[in-house]
Amino acid sequence: MDITEYKRVVVALRPSMLAIARRITGNKEDAEDVVQEVCLKIWHRRIEFGEYRYENLEAYSTTMVKNLSIDKVRTRRPSSNETALLERESESQSPDILLEQKDDADALRHIIGLLPPLQQRILRLKDLEEYETAEIAGMTGIAVEAVRNNLSRARKQLRELYLLYYRHKKTEL
Amino acid sequence: MTTDIHRLLDRYFQGGTTTEEEKTLRRFFAQENLPEEWHETAAIFRFLEDESTALKVLKEIQREEALPVRRTFRLKTIVTVAAAACALIALLLVLQPGKGSSSEAGSYVWVDGQRITDPAVVQRYAELSFDKVQTENNIITEQLQFMTE
Numbered sequence: 001m002d003i004t005e006y007k008r009v010v011v012a013l014r015p016s017m018l019a020i021a022r023r024i025t026g027n028k029e030d031a032e033d034v035v036q037e038v039c040l041k042i043w044h045r046r047i048e049f050g051e052y053r054y055e056n057l058e059a060y061s062t063t064m065v066k067n068l069s070i071d072k073v074r075t076r077r078p079s080s081n082e083t084a085l086l087e088r089e090s091e092s093q094s095p096d097i098l099l100e101q102k103d104d105a106d107a108l109r110h111i112i113g114l115l116p117p118l119q120q121r122i123l124r125l126k127d128l129e130e131y132e133t134a135e136i137a138g139m140t141g142i143a144v145e146a147v148r149n150n151l152s153r154a155r156k157q158l159r160e161l162y163l164l165y166y167r168h169k170k171t172e173l
Numbered sequence: 174m175t176t177d178i179h180r181l182l183d184r185y186f187q188g189g190t191t192t193e194e195e196k197t198l199r200r201f202f203a204q205e206n207l208p209e210e211w212h213e214t215a216a217i218f219r220f221l222e223d224e225s226t227a228l229k230v231l232k233e234i235q236r237e238e239a240l241p242v243r244r245t246f247r248l249k250t251i252v253t254v255a256a257a258a259c260a261l262i263a264l265l266l267v268l269q270p271g272k273g274s275s276s277e278a279g280s281y282v283w284v285d286g287q288r289i290t291d292p293a294v295v296q297r298y299a300e301l302s303f304d305k306v307q308t309e310n311n312i313i314t315e316q317l318q319f320m321t322e
Contacts, residue, residue: 007230014234036231043227044220108220128225130192151188159186159217166213 001046010039013058017065024069034072038064044105111161119154126151182214252314263302 001009017038021031038061042049049057112120118140125131125139133151137144178201184190185198202211202218268282281290284298 003226003230006227007234010231010234014238039231040224040227043230044223104216105220105223108217109224127195127221128228130195130225132192133188148188152186155186155188159214162217163213166216 001050005050006043006046009042009054009057012054013061014039016058017061020062020065021069024066025072030072030076031069034065034068037068040109041105044103107165108158108162111158111165114161115154115157119150119157122147122150123154123158127155249314260303264299 014035017035018031021034022028025031025034041064042057042061049060112123115123122136122140125136126133131139133144133147137147140147142150178198181190181194181198185195190198199218199222202215203222207215280292281288282295282298283289289295289298
């Protein structure tokens with residue numbers, strides 16, 4: 001599947017994926033997040049999906065959208081018991097879950113999710129959206145040097161945790 | 174080359190590389206058959222490259238979905254309402270009551286000064302009028318779209 005084919009597939013699948021996600025999550029923003037995540041998963045597994053029939057890809061994406069939408073609703077459900085809430089949050093963000101990720105892309109996305117919010121945002125702006133450091137300083141309202149420090153910490157943490165995952169995966173083989 | 178990559182990598186992990194230098198790193202790590210020492214670093218750069226490529230496409234799709242569709246929807250709504258009003262006026266004109274002598278019995282319509290009593294002929298005239306309105310509707314939509322692009 002090349003980029004043109006990918007775009008064609010996403011354009012065709014998006015409306016039904018959005019409708020399902022919106023029905024389950026109940027709001028547009030969460031639905032967009034879920035659909036984006038599924039679309040990224042399709043792209044990361046494009047070699048495998050390249051041999052799929054369109055109907056199978058549609059079935060896969062529908063299942064993924066349903067599962068991720070349910071996860072989204074679960075993680076945001078308010079709890080009166082603070083300890084239970086903290087436990088649930090730490091469970092879903094725990095580095096242990098990292099070792100259960102099926103592939104590199106899921107593992108790396110999970111690691112980015114473990115980073116502190118500011119580091120996460122800066123890493124996304126720099127390494128995924130390709131902004132320059134000075135532009136990020138303007139967007140986040142922090143000094144250029146602080147952007148560099150946060151970016152450095154985020155990248156090192158990404159490498160360190162990925163190495164943990166990579167070695168664990170190797171010993172399992 | 175490898176020394177340059179080592180140096181660039183050090184700067185990358187210090188947060189000091191430019192977007193252009195990061196592209197150099199991505200190109201290097203996209204190569205097949207890299208020595209094993211590079212494997213885990215290559216996996217990170219391949220992921221970042223893949224993710225940013227897909228994100229660009231997804232943003233492009235969202236932009237395409239948002240702008241022209243809304244404009245077309247608005248245009249279509251305006252043109253459809255206008256066309257429906259034209260069709261209604263045309264129908265009222267064709268079927269206007271009280272035209273001609275009140276002494277004449279039965280249903281009839283006036284088209285281009287001619288009195289027509291055959292319902293099948295009247296229906297054909299009405300259908301032709303609707304087709305004409307539909308064609309004009311399409312032309313107006315195209316012209317408005319062209320003007321707003």
